[in-house]
Amino acid sequence: SNCADLNMKFQVDAMDDAKKSTKIPVRGVVKALLRARWREEDMFQVPLLLYTILKIDKNRSVLNADMDEELCHRVKQLIAATIENRPKRRTGISQPLSDYITYLITDSLAELVELTPKNSTGDIGLGGLPSSVLPEGAESTALLALTRCVEVSYNELCRQLAFKSAGDMSSFDVSRLSYSLLTYIRASNAMAGTAGRETNRGEGPALGTTVNPPNRRLVKAALAAFFAEQNPGGMWAQGQ
Numbered sequence: 001s002n003c004a005d006l007n008m009k010f011q012v013d014a015m016d017d018a019k020k021s022t023k024i025p026v027r028g029v030v031k032a033l034l035r036a037r038w039r040e041e042d043m044f045q046v047p048l049l050l051y052t053i054l055k056i057d058k059n060r061s062v063l064n065a066d067m068d069e070e071l072c073h074r075v076k077q078l079i080a081a082t083i084e085n086r087p088k089r090r091t092g093i094s095q096p097l098s099d100y101i102t103y104l105i106t107d108s109l110a111e112l113v114e115l116t117p118k119n120s121t122g123d124i125g126l127g128g129l130p131s132s133v134l135p136e137g138a139e140s141t142a143l144l145a146l147t148r149c150v151e152v153s154y155n156e157l158c159r160q161l162a163f164k165s166a167g168d169m170s171s172f173d174v175s176r177l178s179y180s181l182l183t184y185i186r187a188s189n190a191m192a193g194t195a196g197r198e199t200n201r202g203e204g205p206a207l208g209t210t211v212n213p214p215n216r217r218l219v220k221a222a223l224a225a226f227f228a229e230q231n232p233g234g235m236w237a238q239g240q
Contacts (some may be wrong), residue, residue: 110189181219
């Protein structure tokens with residue numbers, strides 16, 4: 001909840017043109033979050049922590065080459081755990097993590113990719129972070145992970161729409177529909193136009209690996225299905 005509060009605070013500040021700075025002590029907050037007693041196997045915490053520190057320290061006042069060994073290790077743990085817990089093709093429709101957690105993973109991966117300098121040097125790489133905090137091959141594996149997020153969320157989104165269209169309400173899950181939609185849009189937008197995996201360095205994305213922008217008709221259908229499930233009290237049935 002503290003991470004969510006911080007993210008909301010910074011979003012509000014960003015919308016207020018009259019505010020030139022925030023009263024939140026960014027350096028202290030980032031260091032406190034990194035040194036907190038979180039566990040790298042806890043995927044309720046890890047991607048949200050990673051997203052939060054990336055978001056509130058965009059100027060890299062803490063996340064830079066001057067970090068001490070402990071902070072470097074903690075950042076590397078967050079990135080490695082987030083990438084490792086990406087959706088995987090081999091698990092098909094039985095992904096071990098919920099669609100909500102998959103969205104958290106997607107959001108932090110997208111933030112890393114979007115903050116990566118276009119002409120990154122050997123010292124600065126993924127997420128605009130120093131190479132000392134990045135796991136080996138982090139940039140390529142983050143792109144692969146985000147591609148998997150697109151694939152899995154697209155498949156689940158289509159599956160939920162099919163259940164809804166068929167009237168199979170015992171299989172339809174509005175929570176899975178909503179989070180797969182969020183994941184699909186977030187990952188596709190982050191990857192569109194720059195996505196794809198190189199088989200041979202310098203040759204550009206290999207055929208069939210490029211990610212397209214979100215399908216607008218699919219998004220429209222998903223939103224219609226989502227709001228059709230809203231009850232008179234303004235809420236939705238509990239799902240996954």
